[in-house]
Every structure is written in structure tokens, then in C-alpha cells.
Amino acid sequence: MSDFAVSNGNVKSAAIACIISVIVVVVLPLIIIYSVDYLLTAIVNNSEASFDGIDSLKERAMSFYTMYLLLGIPLIALNVVGKFYPEGNYARLTFLSMASVYSAIWLYLIFGGGEISMDVTSLANSVSGTQENAVFKNIDITLVMAGLLKIMMFLALFKIIVPISEYFGARKKYLEGGNNSK
Amino acid sequence: MNGPKLLARIVVIIVTLAVLATVVLSFVPTDMSKNIIEGEPKFDDPIVSDDGLYVTFHGSITFNNILKKDIKDLSLYVYMQNGEVVTDIMNFKIDLVSGQSETVEFGGTVPLILIAEHILYASNGESIVYVPISLKISGYYNELPIIGEPLVGTKVDMDILMKTNSLGNASYHFSNDGKTMTASITGLNFAFEDMSLKIGENVKANISHGSGMNLIISSINDTSVTDNISREISENGGKLKIYDNTGKLLTTLDEDQSKAVLDLLKMMEASA
Numbered sequence: 061m062s063d064f065a066v067s068n069g070n071v072k073s074a075a076i077a078c079i080i081s082v083i084v085v086v087v088l089p090l091i092i093i094y095s096v097d098y099l100l101t102a103i104v105n106n107s108e109a110s111f112d113g114i115d116s117l118k119e120r121a122m123s124f125y126t127m128y129l130l131l132g133i134p135l136i137a138l139n140v141v142g143k144f145y146p147e148g149n150y151a152r153l154t155f156l157s158m159a160s161v162y163s164a165i166w167l168y169l170i171f172g173g174g175e176i177s178m179d180v181t182s183l184a185n186s187v188s189g190t191q192e193n194a195v196f197k198n199i200d201i202t203l204v205m206a207g208l209l210k211i212m213m214f215l216a217l218f219k220i221i222v223p224i225s226e227y228f229g230a231r232k233k234y235l236e237g238g239n240n241s242k
Numbered sequence: 243m244n245g246p247k248l249l250a251r252i253v254v255i256i257v258t259l260a261v262l263a264t265v266v267l268s269f270v271p272t273d274m275s276k277n278i279i280e281g282e283p284k285f286d287d288p289i290v291s292d293d294g295l296y297v298t299f300h301g302s303i304t305f306n307n308i309l310k311k312d313i314k315d316l317s318l319y320v321y322m323q324n325g326e327v328v329t330d331i332m333n334f335k336i337d338l339v340s341g342q343s344e345t346v347e348f349g350g351t352v353p354l355i356l357i358a359e360h361i362l363y364a365s366n367g368e369s370i371v372y373v374p375i376s377l378k379i380s381g382y383y384n385e386l387p388i389i390g391e392p393l394v395g396t397k398v399d400m401d402i403l404m405k406t407n408s409l410g411n412a413s414y415h416f417s418n419d420g421k422t423m424t425a426s427i428t429g430l431n432f433a434f435e436d437m438s439l440k441i442g443e444n445v446k447a448n449i450s451h452g453s454g455m456n457l458i459i460s461s462i463n464d465t466s467v468t469d470n471i472s473r474e475i476s477e478n479g480g481k482l483k484i485y486d487n488t489g490k491l492l493t494t495l496d497e498d499q500s501k502a503v504l505d506l507l508k509m510m511e512a513s514a
Contacts, residue, residue, distance in 0.1 A: 147244065147247070208265065211261055211265060214261070215257070215258055215261060218254060218257060218258075219254055221250045221253065221254065222247060222250045222251055222254060224250070225246035225247050225249060225250035226244065226246065226247035226250070228246055229244035229245055229246030229247050230244045230247070233244075
């Protein structure tokens with residue numbers, strides 16, 4: 061089990077992996093969310109129609125992002141720990157393979173198993189100008205994307221061939237002590 | 243980067259791009275009008291009943307399922323050139339399975355009173371009724387456009403109609419200046435709405451029904467009906483255009499049909 065020894069690791073590689081993972085999991089989604097929010101606000105401000113229900117949609121988006129972020133923390137951790145070890149190291153293979161498997165699970169969890177539902181009753185009433193009389197009641201929109209989710213999970217799992225190939229390609233050199241960097 | 247890792251990365255990129263491309267392409271709507279069938283639907287020669295009151299037709303259409311998806315609830319029905327669907331005759335639904343080929347046969351009997359509103363014209367001096375029948379397909383996404391031109395045109399000899407006592411008689415009259423022609427066929431209860439058409443630019447046709455069918459063809463300028471139509475045909479490369487009363491083009495007769503209309507009118511004018 062000497063492959064798992066901390067002395068084999070490289071802090072610089074782990075730091076780079078940490079930065080990249082944080083950008084992908086934390087920063088990019090935030091940029092997207094705030095861009096969409098900015099556009100929606102501009103549309104609402106320039107429109108004469110009332111969009112009272114838009115706030116509930118924003119709240120829904122933020123709760124989705126929170127779940128995305130919380131469930132993404134283990135993925136960041138697995139990637140950072142994996143990249144901490146050099147190529148050809150058994151620990152690197154283990155953690156990066158686990159990261160691939162977890163990324164598929166992560167997708168399944170954040171997309172609710174392929175069905176995302178939201179209540180748009182308030183939005184429907186405000187857009188149709190019937191907010192005061194509330195003609196619409198209990199309107200839920202369910203986005204069914206089970207097929208797309210399976211494809212995304214397959215692609216996430218398929219990436220496992222990268223650490224496996226990397227391990228077998230660099231193992232010999234690693235054992236000879238010639239690959240202690242990334 | 244070591245060789246196997248590089249190879250694995252390339253494989254991952256290729257597979258990802260291929261899957262994404264497949265997903266994106268699956269959302270691209272297919273042009274149904276081009277892909278749903280191969281070739282033209284086939285019609286056998288229609289058969290006119292002995293009493294001349296009905297036309298029986300039979301045909302088939304082959305679907306070679308080029309589409310990637312199964313198609314459920316595809317409706318197939320026959321309609322007339324004026325858009326009237328013969329739903330009483332046939333209107334059935336079929337399901338097509340992706341990758342399979344299926345031939346569907348259809349047929350029915352249409353009362354002539356339903357189709358007699360169509361174009362009256364002469365061929366070789368005979369009065370005939372042209373019976374256009376086409377197919378229409380719907381039920382997948384939006385209704386499909388009409389497939390091609392009318393697929394069959396049976397020429398029903400008007401003599402058959404005249405021989406039948408129940409159909410009464412036909413009569414016609416041309417005014418002295420040739421600017422108005424009236425015709426009537428009595429003794430048959432035609433089932434159509436009154437129509438007002440334009441034949442070419444300067445000839446108006448009113449078709450109405452009461453005890454029979456009444457047809458009034460008149461010029462809307464100082465030229466006779468036959469001269470107007472003759473000039474119209476020569477100016478349009480031998481083809482006569484039929485418009486509705488709003489000026490919308492309904493159909494363009496081919497050269498034979500256009501000549502037949504002119505010949506019929508000339509014959510009637512000469513004998514009037």
C-alpha cells in the first residue's frame with residue numbers, strides 16, 4: 061500500500077486540479093446563473109406585463125445550484141486527491157476512477173433521476189394577467205430527460221478509461237522511479 | 243502525456259462528440275414530405291358503375307420507413323381536388339415501425355354527385371367529367387402537405403350520365419354576341435356549394451344548383467368568351483388558369499385540358 065503514502069504526492073499538481081475543479085463546479089455555473097438572472101431582469105424591466113412568478117423560478121434555480129454545489133464537493137475532493145499522486149500510482153488510479161463513477165452518480169442526483177418538476181402557477185397567472193383572479197391553479201412543469209441523463213452518465217463513466225490507460229502506460233516508469241511529477 | 247493516456251483521451255473526445263452529434267441530430271425535424279414515402283401511391287383504373295352514378299377506385303401506397311422513429315397514428319385518407327375529404331369512404335390509421343416497409347391498400351366508391359363539381363371539359367368532342375383524387379397524410383407532428391398533384395384523373399363519359407333516365411337532360415345556350423353561355427343539367431340532385439370562378443383573366447363562371455346544375459360563363463370585357471379564352475391560352479403557353487372569386491389561383495389546366503375547354507366552348511357556340 062506504499063502507493064497511497066502522502067510522500068508520493070505533489071502539492072502543486074493537486075492545487076492546479078483544485079483550481080480547475082472549483083472553476084468547473086463552482087464558478088462557471090455561477091456565471092451562467094447570474095447571466096441568466098441579468099437577462100431576465102432586463103426583460104422584466106422592459107416589459108409591461110407582470111412577471112411576479114419569476115422570483116420563484118430564480119429561487120428554484122438557486123436551490124438547484126446549491127444542490128449541484130454540495131453534491132459536487134466530493135467530486136472536487138476525489139479529483140484533487142487523485143491528481144495529488146503521480147501517473148502510474150495506484151492511488152491516482154483509484155481516486156480518479158472513483159471520481160468518474162461519482163460524477164455519474166452526481167449527475168443522476170442533481171437531475172433528480174431524469175425528471176425535474178417546478179411549480180409555475182404564479183408565473184402563469186402573472187404572465188396571463190390573471191394574477192388577481194388566479195385563474196390557474198397548481199400548474200407544475202416536469203422536464204423529463206431520462207434519456208439525455210443516461211447519455212450524460214454514460215459519457216461520465218466512459219471517462220474512466222483515461223485513468224486506467226494512464227496507469228498502465230506509466231506504471232513501469234513509475235516503478236522505476238522516473239515519474240514523480242504529474 | 244504517455245501514449246495509452248493520450249489514446250484514451252482521443253477516444254473519449256471522439257465518443258463524446260459522436261454521442262453529442264447524435265443527440266443534436268435527433269432533435270432536427272425530418273422533412274416528412276420527402277422522406278415518408280418512396281415513389282408515388284398507385285391507383286388502379288377507376289371503374290364507373292353501369293348506371294353511371296358511382297366511381298370505384300382502388301390503390302396502394304408503400305411506406306419505406308426511412309425515418310428513424312416509429313410513427314404512431316398516421317392517418318391516410320382520400321380527398322378531392324377541392325379539399326373535400328371523403329371521410330365516409332375511407333379514413334384509417336396506421337402505425338409504422340422504424341426500419342420496416344409496409345404497403346397499405348385502400349379503396350372506395352364515390353358517388354358521382356360528389357365529384358361532378360369538378361372540371362367539365364371536352365376531349366375529342368366528348369363531354370366528360372374529370373375526377374381528381376389525391377391522398378393526404380396526417381398525424382405526425384403537423385399535418386403533412388398534400389403529396390404531389392392529383393394522383394388519378396378518370397374521365398367519366400358524360401354520355402353515360404345522359405343515357406341514364408334518372409339524370410335528365412343537359413341543355414345550353416350562347417348569347418348572340420358570344421359573351422354569355424348558360425348551361426343546365428337537370429334531373430340530378432348535385433351535392434355541392436354554389437361556386438363563382440374565373441377562367442383566365444376575363445371570363446367569369448358561376449356554378450349553382452337547384453333542380454340540377456346551372457352553369458353561366460360570361461365575359462367581363464367586350465370580347466366573346468371563346469376569344470377571351472383563346473387569347474388567354476395563347477398568352478400563357480397553352481395553359482388556362484382557373485381562379486376563385488377572390489382572384490386566388492385554384493389550378494392551372496395542362497395544354498390538353500385547356501384545348502379541350504376551348505374546343506367544347508367553340509363546339510357549343512357553333513351549334514347554338
